[in-house]
Amino acid sequence: MLKYQQIATEIEKYIEENSLQQGDKLPVIEALMNQYEVSKSTITKSLELLEKKGIIFQVRGSGIFVRRHHRKGYISLLSNQGFKKDLEDYQITSQIIDFDVRKPTQEAAQSLNLQETDEVYYVKRVRYINGQTLCLEESYYHKGIITYLNKEIISESIFHYITEGLGLKVGFSDMYLQVGKLQEEEASLLGLESGDPKLCAESIFHLTNGQPFDFSKVTYNYEQSQFFVQGNSHLL
Amino acid sequence: MLKYQQIATEIEKYIEENSLQQGDKLPVIEALMNQYEVSKSTITKSLELLEKKGIIFQVRGSGIFVRRHHRKGYISLLSNQGFKKDLEDYQITSQIIDFDVRKPTQEAAQSLNLQETDEVYYVKRVRYINGQTLCLEESYYHKGIITYLNKEIISESIFHYITEGLGLKVGFSDMYLQVGKLQEEEASLLGLESGDPKLCAESIFHLTNGQPFDFSKVTYNYEQSQFFVQGNSHLL
DNA sequence: TTGATAAATTATACCGATACAATTATAATG
Protein backbone atom coordinates (compact mmCIF):
# COMPACT_ATOMS: atom_id res chain seq x y z
CA MET A 1 0.00 0.00 0.00
CA LEU A 2 1.24 3.44 -0.92
CA LYS A 3 2.24 5.99 1.69
CA TYR A 4 -0.46 8.49 0.90
CA GLN A 5 -3.15 5.82 0.98
CA GLN A 6 -1.82 4.46 4.24
CA ILE A 7 -1.84 7.91 5.82
CA ALA A 8 -5.35 8.59 4.53
CA THR A 9 -6.50 5.37 6.15
CA GLU A 10 -4.87 6.31 9.44
CA ILE A 11 -6.40 9.78 9.44
CA GLU A 12 -9.77 8.23 8.74
CA LYS A 13 -9.25 5.82 11.61
CA TYR A 14 -8.20 8.72 13.83
CA ILE A 15 -11.46 10.53 13.04
CA GLU A 16 -13.42 7.38 13.75
CA GLU A 17 -11.70 6.51 17.01
CA ASN A 18 -11.85 9.99 18.45
CA SER A 19 -15.40 10.28 17.12
CA LEU A 20 -14.74 13.67 15.61
CA GLN A 21 -17.85 15.47 14.44
CA GLN A 22 -18.85 17.77 11.62
CA GLY A 23 -16.65 20.85 11.63
CA ASP A 24 -14.04 19.50 14.04
CA LYS A 25 -10.54 20.53 13.11
CA LEU A 26 -7.71 18.22 12.22
CA PRO A 27 -4.03 18.98 12.84
CA VAL A 28 -2.52 21.35 10.32
CA ILE A 29 -0.50 20.00 7.39
CA GLU A 30 2.78 20.90 9.06
CA ALA A 31 1.86 18.78 12.07
CA LEU A 32 0.77 15.86 9.89
CA MET A 33 4.08 16.06 8.00
CA ASN A 34 5.97 15.65 11.26
CA GLN A 35 3.66 13.01 12.66
CA TYR A 36 3.90 10.76 9.61
CA GLU A 37 7.41 11.85 8.61
CA VAL A 38 6.61 12.52 4.97
CA SER A 39 6.75 15.55 2.74
CA LYS A 40 4.04 18.15 2.32
CA SER A 41 3.05 16.79 -1.09
CA THR A 42 2.36 13.37 0.33
CA ILE A 43 0.11 14.73 3.07
CA THR A 44 -1.63 16.84 0.44
CA LYS A 45 -2.35 13.75 -1.62
CA SER A 46 -3.75 11.94 1.40
CA LEU A 47 -6.03 14.86 2.11
CA GLU A 48 -7.13 15.02 -1.52
CA LEU A 49 -8.13 11.39 -1.31
CA LEU A 50 -10.09 11.94 1.89
CA GLU A 51 -11.77 14.93 0.30
CA LYS A 52 -12.83 12.85 -2.72
CA LYS A 53 -14.26 10.27 -0.35
CA GLY A 54 -16.25 12.97 1.39
CA ILE A 55 -14.53 12.52 4.76
CA ILE A 56 -13.04 15.99 5.12
CA PHE A 57 -12.98 19.42 3.54
CA GLN A 58 -10.17 21.93 3.48
CA VAL A 59 -10.39 25.67 3.81
CA ARG A 60 -7.46 27.66 2.67
CA GLY A 61 -6.09 29.91 5.38
CA SER A 62 -8.12 28.12 7.97
CA GLY A 63 -7.57 24.40 8.24
CA ILE A 64 -8.79 20.88 7.65
CA PHE A 65 -12.21 19.92 8.94
CA VAL A 66 -14.28 16.78 9.12
CA ARG A 67 -17.31 16.69 6.93
CA ARG A 68 -20.79 15.75 8.05
CA HIS A 69 -21.16 11.99 8.46
CA HIS A 70 -23.60 10.83 5.84
CA ARG A 71 -26.75 8.92 6.71
CA LYS A 72 -26.31 5.23 7.30
CA GLY A 73 -27.88 2.51 5.18
CA TYR A 74 -27.54 4.31 1.87
CA ILE A 75 -25.89 2.83 -1.20
CA SER A 76 -23.10 5.01 -2.55
CA LEU A 77 -23.33 5.73 -6.25
CA LEU A 78 -19.68 6.66 -6.46
CA SER A 79 -17.59 3.78 -5.24
CA ASN A 80 -18.38 1.39 -8.02
CA GLN A 81 -17.62 -1.95 -6.37
CA GLY A 82 -21.04 -3.51 -6.52
CA PHE A 83 -22.95 -2.91 -3.34
CA LYS A 84 -21.47 -1.10 -0.44
CA LYS A 85 -24.32 -0.23 1.87
CA ASP A 86 -22.42 1.47 4.62
CA LEU A 87 -20.96 -0.69 7.32
CA GLU A 88 -21.61 -4.13 6.09
CA ASP A 89 -23.87 -5.48 8.74
CA TYR A 90 -26.10 -6.27 5.81
CA GLN A 91 -26.38 -9.75 4.46
CA ILE A 92 -26.50 -9.81 0.69
CA THR A 93 -27.53 -13.04 -1.02
CA SER A 94 -28.71 -13.80 -4.51
CA GLN A 95 -30.76 -16.23 -6.51
CA ILE A 96 -29.76 -17.06 -10.06
CA ILE A 97 -32.58 -16.73 -12.59
CA ASP A 98 -30.52 -17.27 -15.69
CA PHE A 99 -26.90 -17.98 -16.58
CA ASP A 100 -25.44 -18.77 -20.01
CA VAL A 101 -23.22 -17.72 -22.86
CA ARG A 102 -25.04 -15.79 -25.57
CA LYS A 103 -24.92 -12.97 -28.08
CA PRO A 104 -25.26 -9.52 -26.51
CA THR A 105 -28.15 -7.18 -27.12
CA GLN A 106 -27.32 -4.23 -29.32
CA GLU A 107 -27.13 -2.01 -26.27
CA ALA A 108 -24.80 -4.41 -24.43
CA ALA A 109 -22.62 -4.92 -27.48
CA GLN A 110 -22.18 -1.20 -27.94
CA SER A 111 -21.44 -0.65 -24.26
CA LEU A 112 -18.80 -3.38 -24.27
CA ASN A 113 -17.30 -2.42 -27.63
CA LEU A 114 -18.32 -5.77 -29.11
CA GLN A 115 -19.97 -6.96 -32.29
CA GLU A 116 -23.42 -8.44 -31.87
CA THR A 117 -21.91 -11.70 -33.14
CA ASP A 118 -19.41 -11.86 -30.27
CA GLU A 119 -20.27 -13.80 -27.16
CA VAL A 120 -20.84 -12.70 -23.59
CA TYR A 121 -21.60 -14.28 -20.26
CA TYR A 122 -25.15 -13.42 -19.35
CA VAL A 123 -26.21 -13.44 -15.71
CA LYS A 124 -29.65 -12.65 -14.42
CA ARG A 125 -30.23 -12.76 -10.70
CA VAL A 126 -32.33 -11.40 -7.92
CA ARG A 127 -30.41 -10.00 -4.99
CA TYR A 128 -31.64 -9.96 -1.43
CA ILE A 129 -30.70 -7.81 1.52
CA ASN A 130 -31.47 -9.36 4.89
CA GLY A 131 -34.03 -11.56 3.21
CA GLN A 132 -35.83 -8.74 1.38
CA THR A 133 -35.60 -8.44 -2.40
CA LEU A 134 -33.19 -5.63 -3.17
CA CYS A 135 -32.95 -5.67 -6.93
CA LEU A 136 -33.11 -7.54 -10.18
CA GLU A 137 -29.84 -7.57 -12.05
CA GLU A 138 -29.04 -8.44 -15.66
CA SER A 139 -25.36 -8.45 -16.52
CA TYR A 140 -23.35 -8.96 -19.68
CA TYR A 141 -19.68 -9.82 -19.20
CA HIS A 142 -17.10 -9.41 -21.96
CA LYS A 143 -16.03 -13.02 -22.53
CA GLY A 144 -12.64 -12.01 -23.89
CA ILE A 145 -11.85 -10.38 -20.54
CA ILE A 146 -13.90 -12.35 -18.04
CA THR A 147 -12.74 -15.65 -19.50
CA TYR A 148 -14.51 -17.97 -17.11
CA LEU A 149 -17.57 -17.91 -14.87
CA ASN A 150 -19.59 -20.57 -13.12
CA LYS A 151 -22.60 -20.80 -10.84
CA GLU A 152 -20.56 -20.86 -7.67
CA ILE A 153 -18.80 -17.63 -8.57
CA ILE A 154 -21.92 -15.73 -9.55
CA SER A 155 -23.65 -16.82 -6.37
CA GLU A 156 -20.95 -14.98 -4.47
CA SER A 157 -19.40 -11.64 -5.33
CA ILE A 158 -18.46 -11.48 -8.98
CA PHE A 159 -16.36 -8.38 -8.38
CA HIS A 160 -14.35 -10.16 -5.75
CA TYR A 161 -13.64 -12.94 -8.25
CA ILE A 162 -12.67 -10.47 -10.95
CA THR A 163 -10.16 -8.67 -8.78
CA GLU A 164 -8.82 -11.54 -6.70
CA GLY A 165 -9.41 -14.59 -8.86
CA LEU A 166 -8.60 -13.12 -12.25
CA GLY A 167 -6.23 -10.44 -10.97
CA LEU A 168 -7.94 -7.70 -12.97
CA LYS A 169 -8.06 -4.11 -11.81
CA VAL A 170 -11.35 -2.29 -11.86
CA GLY A 171 -11.09 1.35 -12.85
CA PHE A 172 -14.00 3.64 -13.63
CA SER A 173 -17.67 3.29 -14.45
CA ASP A 174 -20.50 5.18 -16.11
CA MET A 175 -23.98 4.91 -14.68
CA TYR A 176 -27.31 6.05 -16.09
CA LEU A 177 -30.37 6.26 -13.91
CA GLN A 178 -34.01 6.56 -14.66
CA VAL A 179 -37.27 6.03 -12.89
CA GLY A 180 -40.22 4.14 -14.34
CA LYS A 181 -42.94 1.63 -13.66
CA LEU A 182 -42.34 -2.07 -13.07
CA GLN A 183 -43.26 -4.52 -15.82
CA GLU A 184 -45.22 -7.63 -14.99
CA GLU A 185 -42.20 -9.93 -14.87
CA GLU A 186 -39.98 -7.56 -12.93
CA ALA A 187 -42.68 -7.03 -10.36
CA SER A 188 -43.19 -10.72 -9.78
CA LEU A 189 -39.47 -11.35 -9.36
CA LEU A 190 -39.20 -8.50 -6.88
CA GLY A 191 -42.37 -9.37 -5.04
CA LEU A 192 -44.02 -6.08 -5.95
CA GLU A 193 -47.02 -4.99 -7.97
CA SER A 194 -46.94 -4.30 -11.67
CA GLY A 195 -46.88 -0.52 -12.17
CA ASP A 196 -45.06 0.13 -8.93
CA PRO A 197 -42.13 2.54 -9.12
CA LYS A 198 -38.71 1.29 -10.11
CA LEU A 199 -35.27 2.77 -10.31
CA CYS A 200 -33.36 1.41 -13.26
CA ALA A 201 -29.58 1.78 -13.32
CA GLU A 202 -27.49 0.94 -16.36
CA SER A 203 -23.79 0.72 -15.66
CA ILE A 204 -20.69 0.14 -17.71
CA PHE A 205 -17.66 -0.98 -15.73
CA HIS A 206 -14.13 -0.60 -17.07
CA LEU A 207 -10.72 -1.94 -16.13
CA THR A 208 -8.03 0.57 -15.25
CA ASN A 209 -6.79 0.27 -18.82
CA GLY A 210 -10.15 1.47 -20.11
CA GLN A 211 -11.58 -1.82 -21.38
CA PRO A 212 -15.30 -2.17 -20.64
CA PHE A 213 -15.94 -5.62 -19.21
CA ASP A 214 -19.40 -5.47 -17.65
CA PHE A 215 -22.67 -3.96 -18.76
CA SER A 216 -25.38 -4.28 -16.15
CA LYS A 217 -29.00 -3.25 -15.87
CA VAL A 218 -30.22 -3.18 -12.31
CA THR A 219 -33.84 -2.68 -11.33
CA TYR A 220 -34.17 -1.69 -7.71
CA ASN A 221 -36.95 -2.47 -5.28
CA TYR A 222 -37.95 1.07 -4.34
CA GLU A 223 -38.90 0.00 -0.84
CA GLN A 224 -35.43 -1.27 -0.01
CA SER A 225 -33.05 1.08 -1.73
CA GLN A 226 -31.78 4.52 -0.92
CA PHE A 227 -28.77 6.15 -2.48
CA PHE A 228 -26.38 8.93 -1.83
CA VAL A 229 -23.86 10.87 -3.82
CA GLN A 230 -21.41 13.57 -2.86
CA GLY A 231 -21.01 16.44 -5.25
CA ASN A 232 -18.30 18.95 -5.65
CA SER A 233 -18.44 22.26 -7.35
CA HIS A 234 -14.79 22.42 -8.22
CA LEU A 235 -15.64 20.13 -11.06
CA LEU A 236 -16.76 23.30 -12.73
CA MET B 1 -8.03 31.43 -13.85
CA LEU B 2 -5.30 29.12 -12.67
CA LYS B 3 -2.84 27.55 -15.05
CA TYR B 4 -3.91 23.97 -14.51
CA GLN B 5 -7.56 24.88 -15.00
CA GLN B 6 -6.76 26.84 -18.12
CA ILE B 7 -4.80 23.94 -19.57
CA ALA B 8 -7.56 21.48 -18.67
CA THR B 9 -10.02 23.67 -20.54
CA GLU B 10 -7.76 23.82 -23.57
CA ILE B 11 -7.25 20.07 -23.64
CA GLU B 12 -10.99 19.60 -23.38
CA LYS B 13 -11.46 22.00 -26.27
CA TYR B 14 -8.79 20.14 -28.23
CA ILE B 15 -10.69 16.87 -27.75
CA GLU B 16 -13.91 18.54 -28.81
CA GLU B 17 -12.54 20.29 -31.88
CA ASN B 18 -10.68 17.29 -33.20
CA SER B 19 -13.68 15.15 -32.27
CA LEU B 20 -11.51 12.55 -30.57
CA GLN B 21 -13.34 9.36 -29.72
CA GLN B 22 -13.32 6.79 -26.95
CA GLY B 23 -9.84 5.35 -26.56
CA ASP B 24 -8.06 7.92 -28.71
CA LYS B 25 -4.68 8.83 -27.34
CA LEU B 26 -3.61 12.27 -26.22
CA PRO B 27 -0.02 13.54 -26.38
CA VAL B 28 2.20 12.24 -23.59
CA ILE B 29 2.85 14.37 -20.53
CA GLU B 30 6.31 15.36 -21.75
CA ALA B 31 4.77 16.75 -24.93
CA LEU B 32 2.07 18.62 -23.02
CA MET B 33 4.74 20.14 -20.77
CA ASN B 34 6.51 21.55 -23.79
CA GLN B 35 3.35 22.63 -25.54
CA TYR B 36 2.01 24.61 -22.58
CA GLU B 37 5.42 25.48 -21.13
CA VAL B 38 4.66 24.41 -17.59
CA SER B 39 6.10 21.83 -15.24
CA LYS B 40 5.12 18.20 -15.06
CA SER B 41 3.16 18.73 -11.83
CA THR B 42 0.95 21.31 -13.45
CA ILE B 43 0.11 19.05 -16.36
CA THR B 44 -0.57 16.27 -13.89
CA LYS B 45 -3.05 18.47 -12.03
CA SER B 46 -4.81 19.38 -15.27
CA LEU B 47 -5.14 15.71 -16.13
CA GLU B 48 -6.40 14.90 -12.64
CA LEU B 49 -9.13 17.47 -13.10
CA LEU B 50 -10.12 16.06 -16.48
CA GLU B 51 -10.17 12.60 -14.98
CA LYS B 52 -12.50 13.72 -12.18
CA LYS B 53 -14.78 15.24 -14.78
CA GLY B 54 -14.83 11.95 -16.65
CA ILE B 55 -13.25 13.34 -19.80
CA ILE B 56 -10.12 11.19 -19.88
CA PHE B 57 -8.45 8.25 -18.18
CA GLN B 58 -4.79 7.56 -17.70
CA VAL B 59 -2.99 4.27 -17.91
CA ARG B 60 0.41 4.06 -16.32
CA GLY B 61 3.03 2.93 -18.76
CA SER B 62 0.72 3.49 -21.64
CA GLY B 63 -0.72 6.95 -22.00
CA ILE B 64 -3.68 9.29 -21.71
CA PHE B 65 -6.92 8.37 -23.44
CA VAL B 66 -10.29 9.97 -23.96
CA ARG B 67 -13.13 8.39 -22.13
CA ARG B 68 -16.43 7.37 -23.69
CA HIS B 69 -18.65 10.39 -24.28
CA HIS B 70 -21.63 10.03 -22.02
CA ARG B 71 -25.17 10.05 -23.29
CA LYS B 72 -26.67 13.45 -23.96
CA GLY B 73 -29.65 14.87 -22.13
CA TYR B 74 -28.81 13.44 -18.74
CA ILE B 75 -28.55 15.45 -15.54
CA SER B 76 -25.22 14.99 -13.81
CA LEU B 77 -25.46 14.15 -10.14
CA LEU B 78 -21.90 15.24 -9.46
CA SER B 79 -21.51 18.84 -10.49
CA ASN B 80 -23.77 20.38 -7.94
CA GLN B 81 -24.65 23.67 -9.58
CA GLY B 82 -28.37 23.21 -9.90
CA PHE B 83 -29.28 21.80 -13.26
CA LYS B 84 -26.76 21.16 -15.93
CA LYS B 85 -28.45 18.98 -18.51
CA ASP B 86 -25.67 18.60 -20.96
CA LEU B 87 -25.22 21.29 -23.55
CA GLU B 88 -27.72 23.88 -22.53
CA ASP B 89 -30.06 23.93 -25.46
CA TYR B 90 -32.68 23.32 -22.83
CA GLN B 91 -34.88 26.10 -21.62
CA ILE B 92 -35.45 25.96 -17.90
CA THR B 93 -38.21 28.11 -16.43
CA SER B 94 -40.01 28.04 -13.12
CA GLN B 95 -43.24 28.98 -11.44
CA ILE B 96 -43.24 30.10 -7.84
CA ILE B 97 -45.75 28.27 -5.65
CA ASP B 98 -44.66 29.70 -2.35
CA PHE B 99 -42.07 32.14 -1.05
CA ASP B 100 -41.67 33.46 2.48
CA VAL B 101 -39.56 33.61 5.62
CA ARG B 102 -40.42 30.94 8.17
CA LYS B 103 -39.14 28.50 10.76
CA PRO B 104 -37.45 25.45 9.24
CA THR B 105 -38.74 21.93 9.60
CA GLN B 106 -36.75 19.76 11.96
CA GLU B 107 -35.05 18.08 9.02
CA ALA B 108 -34.13 21.40 7.41
CA ALA B 109 -32.90 22.88 10.70
CA GLN B 110 -30.67 19.91 11.31
CA SER B 111 -29.31 19.96 7.78
CA LEU B 112 -28.50 23.66 8.01
CA ASN B 113 -27.15 23.51 11.56
CA LEU B 114 -29.92 25.78 12.79
CA GLN B 115 -32.33 25.82 15.70
CA GLU B 116 -35.96 25.30 14.82
CA THR B 117 -36.54 28.80 16.16
CA ASP B 118 -34.17 30.36 13.62
CA GLU B 119 -35.54 31.70 10.36
CA VAL B 120 -35.01 30.57 6.78
CA TYR B 121 -36.09 31.63 3.34
CA TYR B 122 -38.52 29.08 2.04
CA VAL B 123 -39.02 28.67 -1.69
CA LYS B 124 -41.37 26.24 -3.37
CA ARG B 125 -41.46 26.16 -7.12
CA VAL B 126 -42.20 23.98 -10.09
CA ARG B 127 -39.50 23.90 -12.70
CA TYR B 128 -40.10 23.34 -16.38
CA ILE B 129 -37.86 22.11 -19.13
CA ASN B 130 -38.93 23.14 -22.60
CA GLY B 131 -42.43 23.63 -21.33
CA GLN B 132 -42.71 20.22 -19.64
CA THR B 133 -42.78 19.95 -15.86
CA LEU B 134 -39.37 18.79 -14.71
CA CYS B 135 -39.63 18.82 -10.95
CA LEU B 136 -41.11 20.22 -7.81
CA GLU B 137 -38.59 21.90 -5.57
CA GLU B 138 -38.78 22.92 -1.92
CA SER B 139 -35.78 24.83 -0.63
CA TYR B 140 -34.73 26.22 2.73
CA TYR B 141 -32.01 28.88 2.67
CA HIS B 142 -29.96 29.78 5.71
CA LYS B 143 -31.01 33.38 6.30
CA GLY B 144 -27.79 34.25 8.07
CA ILE B 145 -25.87 33.40 4.90
CA ILE B 146 -28.33 34.10 2.13
CA THR B 147 -29.25 37.47 3.59
CA TYR B 148 -31.66 38.61 0.94
CA LEU B 149 -33.96 37.04 -1.65
CA ASN B 150 -36.85 38.29 -3.71
CA LYS B 151 -39.24 36.99 -6.35
CA GLU B 152 -37.16 38.24 -9.25
CA ILE B 153 -34.10 36.38 -8.03
CA ILE B 154 -35.86 33.09 -7.37
CA SER B 155 -37.52 33.22 -10.77
CA GLU B 156 -34.05 33.14 -12.27
CA SER B 157 -31.09 31.05 -11.12
CA ILE B 158 -30.65 31.30 -7.38
CA PHE B 159 -27.18 29.79 -7.63
CA HIS B 160 -26.11 32.43 -10.06
CA TYR B 161 -27.27 35.08 -7.58
CA ILE B 162 -25.48 33.40 -4.70
CA THR B 163 -22.15 33.26 -6.48
CA GLU B 164 -22.29 36.49 -8.49
CA GLY B 165 -24.65 38.68 -6.51
CA LEU B 166 -23.57 37.73 -3.01
CA GLY B 167 -20.02 36.73 -3.91
CA LEU B 168 -20.26 33.44 -2.04
CA LYS B 169 -18.34 30.36 -3.09
CA VAL B 170 -20.18 27.07 -3.39
CA GLY B 171 -18.19 24.07 -2.28
CA PHE B 172 -19.53 20.58 -1.78
CA SER B 173 -22.91 18.91 -1.39
CA ASP B 174 -24.50 15.78 -0.03
CA MET B 175 -27.43 14.23 -1.86
CA TYR B 176 -29.80 11.46 -0.82
CA LEU B 177 -32.03 9.74 -3.34
CA GLN B 178 -35.04 7.58 -2.99
CA VAL B 179 -37.86 6.39 -5.15
CA GLY B 180 -41.50 6.40 -4.13
CA LYS B 181 -45.04 7.15 -5.21
CA LEU B 182 -46.39 10.63 -5.85
CA GLN B 183 -48.77 12.15 -3.32
CA GLU B 184 -51.97 13.80 -4.48
CA GLU B 185 -50.60 17.35 -4.30
CA GLU B 186 -47.24 16.55 -5.90
CA ALA B 187 -48.94 14.78 -8.75
CA SER B 188 -51.24 17.68 -9.50
CA LEU B 189 -48.37 20.17 -9.50
CA LEU B 190 -46.36 17.95 -11.83
CA GLY B 191 -49.28 17.11 -14.07
CA LEU B 192 -49.07 13.40 -13.25
CA GLU B 193 -51.27 10.85 -11.57
CA SER B 194 -51.28 10.18 -7.87
CA GLY B 195 -49.33 6.98 -7.23
CA ASP B 196 -47.05 7.49 -10.21
CA PRO B 197 -43.34 6.95 -9.59
CA LYS B 198 -41.23 9.78 -8.25
CA LEU B 199 -37.57 10.29 -7.60
CA CYS B 200 -37.00 12.34 -4.50
CA ALA B 201 -33.63 14.00 -3.99
CA GLU B 202 -32.66 15.70 -0.75
CA SER B 203 -29.57 17.86 -1.02
CA ILE B 204 -27.50 19.90 1.38
CA PHE B 205 -25.28 22.51 -0.26
CA HIS B 206 -22.27 24.00 1.49
CA LEU B 207 -19.98 26.95 0.93
CA THR B 208 -16.29 26.24 0.45
CA ASN B 209 -15.82 27.02 4.14
CA GLY B 210 -18.18 24.20 5.05
CA GLN B 211 -21.25 26.19 6.05
CA PRO B 212 -24.49 24.60 4.85
CA PHE B 213 -26.67 27.26 3.25
CA ASP B 214 -29.33 25.37 1.29
CA PHE B 215 -31.42 22.33 2.06
CA SER B 216 -33.58 21.27 -0.87
CA LYS B 217 -36.06 18.51 -1.54
CA VAL B 218 -36.64 17.93 -5.22
CA THR B 219 -39.33 15.65 -6.59
CA TYR B 220 -38.68 14.77 -10.19
CA ASN B 221 -41.14 14.06 -12.96
CA TYR B 222 -40.03 10.57 -13.89
CA GLU B 223 -40.97 11.08 -17.51
CA GLN B 224 -38.60 14.00 -17.98
CA SER B 225 -35.58 13.18 -15.91
CA GLN B 226 -32.61 10.94 -16.45
CA PHE B 227 -29.41 11.07 -14.49
CA PHE B 228 -25.86 9.97 -14.77
CA VAL B 229 -22.95 9.57 -12.42
CA GLN B 230 -19.37 8.59 -13.00
CA GLY B 231 -17.80 6.27 -10.50
CA ASN B 232 -14.25 5.54 -9.70
CA SER B 233 -12.83 2.60 -7.89
CA HIS B 234 -9.73 4.32 -6.64
CA LEU B 235 -11.95 5.77 -4.00
CA LEU B 236 -11.37 2.44 -2.38
C1' DT C 1 6.58 -18.46 -35.45
C1' DT C 2 6.47 -18.55 -30.75
C1' DG C 3 7.78 -17.41 -26.27
C1' DA C 4 10.66 -15.57 -23.04
C1' DT C 5 13.80 -11.65 -21.81
C1' DA C 6 15.47 -7.21 -21.87
C1' DA C 7 15.05 -2.36 -22.92
C1' DA C 8 12.45 1.77 -23.72
C1' DT C 9 8.33 4.34 -22.81
C1' DT C 10 5.20 6.45 -19.78
C1' DA C 11 2.42 7.57 -15.86
C1' DT C 12 2.74 7.72 -10.68
C1' DA C 13 4.85 8.33 -6.01
C1' DC C 14 7.54 11.00 -3.41
C1' DC C 15 10.83 14.55 -2.07
C1' DG C 16 11.84 19.60 -1.19
C1' DA C 17 11.31 24.42 -2.03
C1' DT C 18 9.22 29.10 -3.19
C1' DA C 19 5.55 32.10 -3.93
C1' DC C 20 0.75 33.11 -3.30
C1' DA C 21 -4.08 33.63 -1.52
C1' DA C 22 -7.56 33.24 1.91
C1' DT C 23 -8.50 33.34 6.56
C1' DT C 24 -7.81 34.45 11.32
C1' DA C 25 -5.47 36.79 15.02
C1' DT C 26 -3.36 40.91 16.58
C1' DA C 27 -2.41 45.63 16.95
C1' DA C 28 -3.39 50.28 16.01
C1' DT C 29 -6.61 53.88 15.56
C1' DG C 30 -10.46 56.87 16.25
Next chain:
DNA sequence: CATTATAATTGTATCGGTATAATTTATCAA
Protein backbone atom coordinates in the same frame (compact mmCIF):
# COMPACT_ATOMS: atom_id res chain seq x y z
C1' DC D 1 -15.86 49.68 21.75
C1' DA D 2 -16.00 49.29 17.03
C1' DT D 3 -13.29 49.72 12.87
C1' DT D 4 -9.47 49.41 10.28
C1' DA D 5 -4.89 48.16 9.22
C1' DT D 6 -1.21 44.80 9.88
C1' DA D 7 0.83 40.49 10.82
C1' DA D 8 0.70 35.52 11.43
C1' DT D 9 -1.32 31.23 10.09
C1' DT D 10 -2.48 27.89 6.82
C1' DG D 11 -3.80 25.65 2.60
C1' DT D 12 -2.87 25.92 -2.73
C1' DA D 13 -0.26 26.56 -7.02
C1' DT D 14 3.77 25.98 -9.23
C1' DC D 15 8.47 24.69 -10.02
C1' DG D 16 11.86 20.87 -10.66
C1' DG D 17 13.89 16.74 -9.51
C1' DT D 18 14.61 11.33 -8.51
C1' DA D 19 12.86 6.86 -8.12
C1' DT D 20 9.37 3.36 -9.15
C1' DA D 21 5.82 0.47 -11.40
C1' DA D 22 3.04 -0.78 -15.32
C1' DT D 23 2.93 -1.26 -20.15
C1' DT D 24 4.67 -1.56 -24.70
C1' DT D 25 8.29 -2.40 -27.88
C1' DA D 26 12.43 -4.54 -29.24
C1' DT D 27 15.57 -8.36 -28.90
C1' DC D 28 16.88 -12.80 -28.70
C1' DA D 29 16.48 -17.85 -28.19
C1' DA D 30 14.18 -22.04 -29.20
